[in-house]
Amino acid sequence: MELQTVSDVREFFRDALQRALERQHLQVREHTEHYVVNLLAMFSHTDALFEPGGEQRTQLKPLAVLLAEAADAPDDRQRFRTLQRLGDVALFVAGFLASGFSRRPVDVDYHIAMGGRAYGTLAQASFRGTQRALGEVFSELECKFQPLVDALNEIGDGAAKQSHSDVLRLYELWHKTGSPRAHRLLMRIGIRPVAGGAIPN
Numbered sequence: 001m002e003l004q005t006v007s008d009v010r011e012f013f014r015d016a017l018q019r020a021l022e023r024q025h026l027q028v029r030e031h032t033e034h035y036v037v038n039l040l041a042m043f044s045h046t047d048a049l050f051e052p053g054g055e056q057r058t059q060l061k062p063l064a065v066l067l068a069e070a071a072d073a074p075d076d077r078q079r080f081r082t083l084q085r086l087g088d089v090a091l092f093v094a095g096f097l098a099s100g101f102s103r104r105p106v107d108v109d110y111h112i113a114m115g116g117r118a119y120g121t122l123a124q125a126s127f128r129g130t131q132r133a134l135g136e137v138f139s140e141l142e143c144k145f146q147p148l149v150d151a152l153n154e155i156g157d158g159a160a161k162q163s164h165s166d167v168l169r170l171y172e173l174w175h176k177t178g179s180p181r182a183h184r185l186l187m188r189i190g191i192r193p194v195a196g197g198a199i200p201n
Contacts, residue, residue, distance in 0.1 A: 020154040090115025095152025116145040150181035
């Protein structure tokens, strides 16, 4: 692994995302790419991702809590912002923190479903309002949520070697989400995943 110094974190994420999208054979609109790059740059600061917790610790607010807050929002603007936060957190966490899901009660497929639906709701709201360009971004984020998670996994994984538990986790990821990237990585290390196979306990 080579240490790389960058002066602009957005430029770093833009380059990394473009390379990952190319490797995943995924095309997104320029505005969508810009949105994801800004999201990554924003969440590179932990205070933007985590909520303040007790005793000066930080915590990640559960997606179900964000969904409940959106449903109880006093107005459309607050509901929109909360759903956007839900979608953004789900995309970032599924893309960069998926390796930690094996120790959590919810898995990456939950984040993909919740984030995709949040972006879909935002797209509908934007198309009904005056923000058609933003609606197109949210619509593409909804439709390509899983492939974008794969692209972010690509950025996050770098050149790390796979341990036995990583290989099992990769199989679980493919089994639950149908991730084309997970399938390719399994094939690359000599494992041919079979649809309908059971995951060993």
